[in-house]
Amino acid sequence: MTLNAPIDGVNLPLRTSEDPIAQKLPRIYLELFDVLAAQLGESEQGRFTLVVAKEPPTVIDARNLAYAVGRVSARPMVIRWEGMDRGMMRALESEGIAYIRDAADAYLPFMGIKVSSGLDAPEPRPLSAQAQRIVLNLISGRWDGLTAGELASLCGRSRPSVSKYLSEIQAIAPGLVRSRGKSRVLRNPGHPVEDLLDGFEGYLSSPVERRVRMAIRPDVATLGDAGALLAGKTALAFFSDLAHDDGRTTVAMDKAGLERFRDALGDSWVEAPWYEPCPLEVELWAYPIDAPSDVSVVASGLRSVDALSLYVECSKRDTDDIRLLDAVDQLRERICQL
Structure with missing residues (x-):
C-alpha cells in the first residue's frame, strides 16, 4: 500500500507491506503498534521497519520498541503517529529515533532526511x-x-x-x-x-441553547408529536434516587420540534413570567438525541434523553443543589459501568 506519499520536499514514494519480524517481537508491542516493512524510494538505504501507533504512544514506548526491533532486525525503525506534537518530535530526535508524523513532518536520519512544517497539532478547544x-x-x-x-x-x-x-x-x-x-x-x-x-x-458544554418557561403543560400526545424527551431533573429522577417533582416537567426539543410545538399550541402558547412557577420547562437543544432512552415511557408516556447526554446537561449546570449534584454523581457511575 502507499502511505502519505510522497513526503514533502523528498519526492519519494513510501510503500509498506507485512513485516515478518513482527512475529519475533513481544506481544505487548503488537497490541500498541502495527509493524510494517517500509521502502522509501528505490534504494537499499530507504528500507526500514515502520511501526504505526494504534493509540497515543510515549517516548518510552518508542525507545523500548526501538531496542526490541534492533534485536531482531538490522533495519532502522521509524515510528509513525499522526497526533505527534512538536515536543514529542523533539524528544524522539534527542533519542535518535526516526519518525514520520505526516507528509510534512518526518525525521529519517539514516537517509539524511528531515522535513518540518513548523506547525504543531491544533490546540484542544471546547467542542462545537x-x-x-x-x-x-x-x-x-x-x-x-x-x-x-x-x-x-x-x-x-x-x-x-x-x-x-x-x-x-x-x-x-x-x-x-x-x-x-x-x-x-x-x-x-x-x-x-x-x-x-x-x-x-x-x-464538553451544556447542549441547552435556551429555556422556555411555559405557563401551561399540554397533554403527552402534543409533547410527543413535537419530539419532546424528558430532560433535566425530570429525567434524572429515572436514572437516580432523586425525587420526582410533580410540579414541573422538563423536556428537551430540537429547533424543528420547538417550532412544531409552537404551531400545535397556537393561541394557547403562553410563557410564564420569571417570577412565577411554571408547570413545563422546554429546553432547546443544540443537536438532536440519536438514541433516546425508554426508561421513562411506562411512567410518563414520554421517552427521555439518553444517560450520557443527560449527564452532560446536568453536570454543566451552575448549581449548589446537593441533591442534584449527588444524583449527577450516581448517573456518572451508572454510565461508567456500561
Missing part, C-alpha cells in the same frame, strides 16, 4: 455542538468505526463540516481518528467509557 454529538455517540459505542462520509449522513452535515468536527476531536484525542485510504475513520481502540469521559469532560 455537532462535534460533541459525535463524541457522545462514540463514547456510547454507537458511532464507533464510522467513516467521515457515514458520519456526515447521520449528522445531516456536509463532509467538509464533518472533517472539521473530526479535527476538533483529534486535537483532544488523536488516537480516535485514523486514516483509511482517503477516508478518515472515528474509532475507539478500546478505551473504557470512564477514560473517554475523563478525557473529554473538560471540553
Whole structure:
C-alpha cells in the first residue's frame, strides 16, 4: 500500500507491506503498534521497519520498541503517529529515533532526511455542538468505526463540516481518528467509557441553547408529536434516587420540534413570567438525541434523553443543589459501568 506519499520536499514514494519480524517481537508491542516493512524510494538505504501507533504512544514506548526491533532486525525503525506534537518530535530526535508524523513532518536520519512544517497539532478547544454529538455517540459505542462520509449522513452535515468536527476531536484525542485510504475513520481502540469521559469532560458544554418557561403543560400526545424527551431533573429522577417533582416537567426539543410545538399550541402558547412557577420547562437543544432512552415511557408516556447526554446537561449546570449534584454523581457511575 502507499502511505502519505510522497513526503514533502523528498519526492519519494513510501510503500509498506507485512513485516515478518513482527512475529519475533513481544506481544505487548503488537497490541500498541502495527509493524510494517517500509521502502522509501528505490534504494537499499530507504528500507526500514515502520511501526504505526494504534493509540497515543510515549517516548518510552518508542525507545523500548526501538531496542526490541534492533534485536531482531538490522533495519532502522521509524515510528509513525499522526497526533505527534512538536515536543514529542523533539524528544524522539534527542533519542535518535526516526519518525514520520505526516507528509510534512518526518525525521529519517539514516537517509539524511528531515522535513518540518513548523506547525504543531491544533490546540484542544471546547467542542462545537455537532462535534460533541459525535463524541457522545462514540463514547456510547454507537458511532464507533464510522467513516467521515457515514458520519456526515447521520449528522445531516456536509463532509467538509464533518472533517472539521473530526479535527476538533483529534486535537483532544488523536488516537480516535485514523486514516483509511482517503477516508478518515472515528474509532475507539478500546478505551473504557470512564477514560473517554475523563478525557473529554473538560471540553464538553451544556447542549441547552435556551429555556422556555411555559405557563401551561399540554397533554403527552402534543409533547410527543413535537419530539419532546424528558430532560433535566425530570429525567434524572429515572436514572437516580432523586425525587420526582410533580410540579414541573422538563423536556428537551430540537429547533424543528420547538417550532412544531409552537404551531400545535397556537393561541394557547403562553410563557410564564420569571417570577412565577411554571408547570413545563422546554429546553432547546443544540443537536438532536440519536438514541433516546425508554426508561421513562411506562411512567410518563414520554421517552427521555439518553444517560450520557443527560449527564452532560446536568453536570454543566451552575448549581449548589446537593441533591442534584449527588444524583449527577450516581448517573456518572451508572454510565461508567456500561
